[in-house]
Amino acid sequence: MKLALVGDIGGTNARFALWRDNQLESVQVLATADFPGVEQAIIAYLEGLGLAVGAVHAVCLACAGPVSGDLFVFTNNHWRLSRSAFCRDLQVDELLLINDFSAMALGMTRLQDHERVQVCPGTAEADRPAVVVGPGTGLGVGTLLGSAEAGWQALPGEGGHVDLPIGSPREAQLWQELYRLNGHIRAEDVLSGGGLLLLYRALCALDGHTQTLKSPAEITAAALAGDQVAGAVIDQFSCWLGRVAGNNVLSLGGRGGVYIVGGIVPRFAELFLRSGFAKSFAEKGPMSKYMVDVPVWLVTAEYPGLMGAGVALQQVLEHHDQEGNV
Structure with a gap:
């Protein structure tokens, strides 16, 4: 056969x-x-x-x-x-x-309970789109529609290339450093492996720290070991990921929930769960009420x-x- x-x-x-x-x-x-x-x-x-x-x-x-x-x-x-x-x-x-x-x-339709960790509590609405966001080599964004009975549909897009959102005066300052280093700043320019290093360079330049870390892996390891500068980079990375994920929920009506995928975030999962992700995700001004009860999961499936x-x-x-x- x-x-x-x-x-x-x-x-x-x-x-x-x-x-x-x-x-x-x-x-x-x-x-x-x-x-x-x-x-x-x-x-x-x-x-x-x-x-x-x-x-x-x-x-x-x-x-x-x-x-x-x-x-x-x-x-x-x-x-x-x-x-x-x-x-x-x-x-x-x-x-x-x-x-x-x-x-x-589409892979989210086959997840087992042990292959995801809840980041934000809530109840997924079965008839609404779900959002999939994944920092890796780049930043991928996908949308899941439908059901097992009617058939699943995934909408392709290039959501990783949207402009990086700014949600605070601190982020505005960091954005200026990022722009000085890189020019036009897309979400992918920060929310990716290379973006982690770019964000580290920008934060060091803004705060006057000496740059000693040379790779995303070194930044992650230093943050996990308690280095404050590397930890601040991970937290800001997580906050920006929250803003981008939240923007997609608003744009798509994504009350079916949000799945964080890709190879980067699981490497610092404990720091991510303690980060400002959830606050940044829900912080949408007059539309913040819309974000209440939208669940977010970190996917650990292989x-x-x-x-x-x-x-x-x-x-x-x-x-x-x-x-x-x-």
């Missing part, structure tokens, strides 16, 4: 898994730098499982960036993909390309993007089956 395959492809790593019986199997993570293209990476993945080209009949790949047309150019690595050539070379009948944060949003790619593929295959039975 032929199999389905799902992938979640980032700048550094490509995650692949088989999709069978609505579950992930044989998850592997491959470095994108090790392969000239996604086809070669998938062939290596299949060979590692003792499978030949043609063993997989359907593929869903979650990719960063807008997805349209035959040719897709990956935004964070050197790979390029032609839909027609991919299907021909890998003998695939069905190829579904979706935005990576559409996959991430492969939510892969799971979401599987959910997307499953819905397409089931739709095809229904059409075939009409």
